Amino acid sequence: MGAIYILWLRELKRYTRSRVQVVVSLGQPILYLLAFGAGFSPVFRQAGLGSYLQFIAPGIIGMTVLFSSIFNGIAMLWDRQFGFLKETLVAPVSRLEIMIGRTLGGATVAMIQGTLVLIISMLFGFRPHSWAVLPVAFFFVFLVAMVFSALGTAIGSVIKDMQGFQLVMNFMVMPIYFLSGALYPLANLGKVMTVITRLDPLTYGVDGLRGSLISVWHFNPALDATVLAGVACCFLALGAYLFSRIEV
Amino acid sequence: MIRVQNLVRTFGDFTAVNNISFDVAEGEIFAFLGPNGAGKSTTIKMLTTLLRPTSGTITLNGLDPNVKQREARQSFGIVFQDPSLDQEQTAYENMDLHGVLYHVPRKVRVQRIESLLKIFELWDRKDAMVKTFSGGMKRRLEIARGFLHTPKILFLDEPTLGLDPQSRNQLWTHVKSINETEKTTVFLTTHYMDEADRVAHRIAIMDHGAIVATGTSAELKEQTNTDSLEAAFLALTGSTLRDEGADAKQGLRQMAQMFGRR
Numbered sequence: 001m002g003a004i005y006i007l008w009l010r011e012l013k014r015y016t017r018s019r020v021q022v023v024v025s026l027g028q029p030i031l032y033l034l035a036f037g038a039g040f041s042p043v044f045r046q047a048g049l050g051s052y053l054q055f056i057a058p059g060i061i062g063m064t065v066l067f068s069s070i071f072n073g074i075a076m077l078w079d080r081q082f083g084f085l086k087e088t089l090v091a092p093v094s095r096l097e098i099m100i101g102r103t104l105g106g107a108t109v110a111m112i113q114g115t116l117v118l119i120i121s122m123l124f125g126f127r128p129h130s131w132a133v134l135p136v137a138f139f140f141v142f143l144v145a146m147v148f149s150a151l152g153t154a155i156g157s158v159i160k161d162m163q164g165f166q167l168v169m170n171f172m173v174m175p176i177y178f179l180s181g182a183l184y185p186l187a188n189l190g191k192v193m194t195v196i197t198r199l200d201p202l203t204y205g206v207d208g209l210r211g212s213l214i215s216v217w218h219f220n221p222a223l224d225a226t227v228l229a230g231v232a233c234c235f236l237a238l239g240a241y242l243f244s245r246i247e248v
Numbered sequence: 249m250i251r252v253q254n255l256v257r258t259f260g261d262f263t264a265v266n267n268i269s270f271d272v273a274e275g276e277i278f279a280f281l282g283p284n285g286a287g288k289s290t291t292i293k294m295l296t297t298l299l300r301p302t303s304g305t306i307t308l309n310g311l312d313p314n315v316k317q318r319e320a321r322q323s324f325g326i327v328f329q330d331p332s333l334d335q336e337q338t339a340y341e342n343m344d345l346h347g348v349l350y351h352v353p354r355k356v357r358v359q360r361i362e363s364l365l366k367i368f369e370l371w372d373r374k375d376a377m378v379k380t381f382s383g384g385m386k387r388r389l390e391i392a393r394g395f396l397h398t399p400k401i402l403f404l405d406e407p408t409l410g411l412d413p414q415s416r417n418q419l420w421t422h423v424k425s426i427n428e429t430e431k432t433t434v435f436l437t438t439h440y441m442d443e444a445d446r447v448a449h450r451i452a453i454m455d456h457g458a459i460v461a462t463g464t465s466a467e468l469k470e471q472t473n474t475d476s477l478e479a480a481f482l483a484l485t486g487s488t489l490r491d492e493g494a495d496a497k498q499g500l501r502q503m504a505q506m507f508g509r510r
Contacts, residue, residue, distance in 0.1 A: 013341075017336065079334075082331065086328060090321060
């Protein structure tokens, strides 16, 4: 238990200490809120779909949690390069504990980031349909953070250099984001897109967030939560397996 | 304290460690010398559970590290050839994290961190981020950390690489004094013959994966009829360079192996 706690704490400390990074990582969501929220609003309204800002704010929160989670996993690259990973791997604790500590730390950081973006989007004029739904929204933020932190750990265990990092960003993280319904409604999409969006775990996270925050559901809360929990378990198992195979 | 018998490790058809055997007594400082590529690091990796031997047995503090991995890990400390500190945390936090990972009870941890940081002259910088430390300070911190959980054995893999003579000198003074007060067995590798000569009780010289000589510094000098350890070392291992492949065919074969495996 001690090992899990101290490694979780370490992730948290790293986050709170790198203030520049906090500001930088909030810049992107703000840009999306501003550019898309304000830019697409007239078109969206003309289509009779209401406020686009209301619509994408949950999507942007989902994006923030996704990016933050994966980044935290990939930060293992630095630990590998600076050698700290080795220090934990020769310690008399199981690899599973190390992996869980890191993943929970990453998930916590991602949840904090998601919360910050929720607050920022409120400054831009976003309003949840009721304050009572916030716990449900947080539950979905937690699930999304777990899914992608576990995936991040799995990826971090495999990639060994910056090229791998670029590969993951361009061919994994960005598609997960753009094909998730974070930016557009899932109704009336073509067949291919419907299939693809349904294969994307973030779709269910964004739907859960959007459903709970502005009461617009594409699926339903039970389905979203079940899919996310299931995927989180799979990714955790995958992460644990890949992490246990790291060689120093 | 350390007993190695007929240890072998092969990578493909390359034999990195070829049937070596040696014993290290409790409280001894044992130096492992050899040119680059002799198999020193591979041996340390096997001793510290990071690599499985192809064959042969290892006993550390009465434990087989490949069977009782956790107990074995608890009983030794290691300072790697390359740094392994968390740059983004303070010296104290690095120590504390290590203490938690090695199950050192809180009270003992606090006391021991303080005394070790004082011994290694880092106490007044305990709240500074490690990334602001000089090379020598980082090394000292790593060694202090290695002693934190009162290991029976401390492995030091080229701990003084890249340090100035002052830092090296001071570092060995500390290691020696802890070796005397806590009876920690120290197993070290180095390329600096003067260090081995001054610090180590016994020395083993390794070359091409095999141990070519073992003994005290005096014994090795006598055996080779030389007047310094460096001369003895060169007499035992020859003076050809190792890294730039001894012959071209060998180099090509190694390259082919590397590509073949990927």
